Amino acid sequence: MAAADLGHLPVNRRPIGVFDSGIGGLTVARAIATALPHESIYYVGDTKRCPYGVRTQEEVRTFTLQAGSWLVERGVKIIVIACNTATASALKVAQQTFDVPVIGVIAPGARAAVHTTRTRRVGVLATNLTVESGAYTRAIQDLDAGVRVFGCPASVFVDVVEDALASGDRLNQDWFDDRSVFMTPAVRGLARQVTQPLRGQGVDTVVLGCTHFPLLAAPIHEAMGPDVRIVSSAEETTAELIEILRRREQLAGADALARHRFATTSENITSFAVAGSFIFGKPLRSIEHIELGELEELRA
């Protein structure tokens, strides 16, 4: 299927562009699709060059601008960078480059955590690289300099999700339908083990600082205990998106039919379809393979 240019539509009917290095950002797309049933989404997963965590900052910036340009050419009304690494490295340059608004996943999660915590002690579960970057600590303390942030490296959670989804070109149908798939004894034990450093710190709020982690919200919540609030960057980014579109009067009307499109830079569309449909919570009907070309011209 050829990429669609939707720039001829009135702005409010244009799709929301969502970009991630791979399939994790589909948790954000899912949250958007659930909260905004009349909005169309155009999703780009740069699966071929995933993960971005091992790339230089310059590479991540280039890749993000390529994906953003691709989405802008398709006529999106706003871009969501649904990837923590790309948000940390490339949000500012993307905002300076494109005419449409660009939001990331870090600030909304940080803001929700600041608003939620009563003990003013917040845990951040993220990949080891995101924790080391200190991006969430900065974002949280920019908003409230009195909040203590406890980073907890949890890259192993990504491995769990990727392993579960890499089990062939077809997922177990039980997994597909049941969001609590990850509540197995092994995952529950792992969640207890990984979150151990956060317990006993007085943390009352934990941010899921990786797009894969909303899939593991149940075992993480169980491990942290019922009194701890789990803040999902996917949900909070969606709330931010709604606020922007509402204020700009660019929400699709109730008469609009959502049409979601998905693009992947890897050639294995079937594998993207199977894992992606699981994460998105619905079959991905329209998937195309794309190449993200070289960056030709970008305004400073």
Next chain:
Amino acid sequence: MAAADLGHLPVNRRPIGVFDSGIGGLTVARAIATALPHESIYYVGDTKRCPYGVRTQEEVRTFTLQAGSWLVERGVKIIVIACNTATASALKVAQQTFDVPVIGVIAPGARAAVHTTRTRRVGVLATNLTVESGAYTRAIQDLDAGVRVFGCPASVFVDVVEDALASGDRLNQDWFDDRSVFMTPAVRGLARQVTQPLRGQGVDTVVLGCTHFPLLAAPIHEAMGPDVRIVSSAEETTAELIEILRRREQLAGADALARHRFATTSENITSFAVAGSFIFGKPLRSIEHIELGELEELRA
């Protein structure tokens, strides 16, 4: 009337602390009282040492911590720094000092402007000092590095309001009831003149970056034209406050009776009552004169 210690109340019944260098912050208190009719407000206006714009940053920090300590001792559940100068200079140190959350007026106004603008060109009307400080430009570009900010010095608007309110110990009752009091030919002409640098810049959103300015929203809006959105920091700070209390489950219930208290460091309570009642939009029934003592002990 003696200052009340309300720390014995359940948290959700405790008042919201609001602090300003003078009476301008009563526009914020008014927005809070209107949006949250069950919440009690404890307002401190440091009228004796007003305006803060001529003080050093160190003085503003000291005064803000004194007022904050006073409010914390009274048992407030949250502090709103309803003063642009104090927000720019002392928000971070206040957040690091007090156990209750502290919010300022700059970030909420900046955020609303970023969400509202379609042209991504935003005007900021503020005192000359606030414009020179660049605080709004930083706050806006932290959120969206692609938004251009046009600062417009408008200290003369403060003079208009102060002059109108300083006409004796009794205000004209017509003013008191009618919010459009400032739509006189003189003020409308002044608003056109002051906002002249913002016109022709493609600005589609203007932030009222001074607590006095919501009183002049009508002539400012008229001067900028119907297509320009006026963002009031007072309203946006209230929205932020609501979100924090909601997330923390600390909103007063629908059965709570609001009881507002006002404290001023100047000895002329009558003058505070007259001007304050005009700005607050209701008679200030409970006013006390207080001294903000020396800072004895503050945690780092």
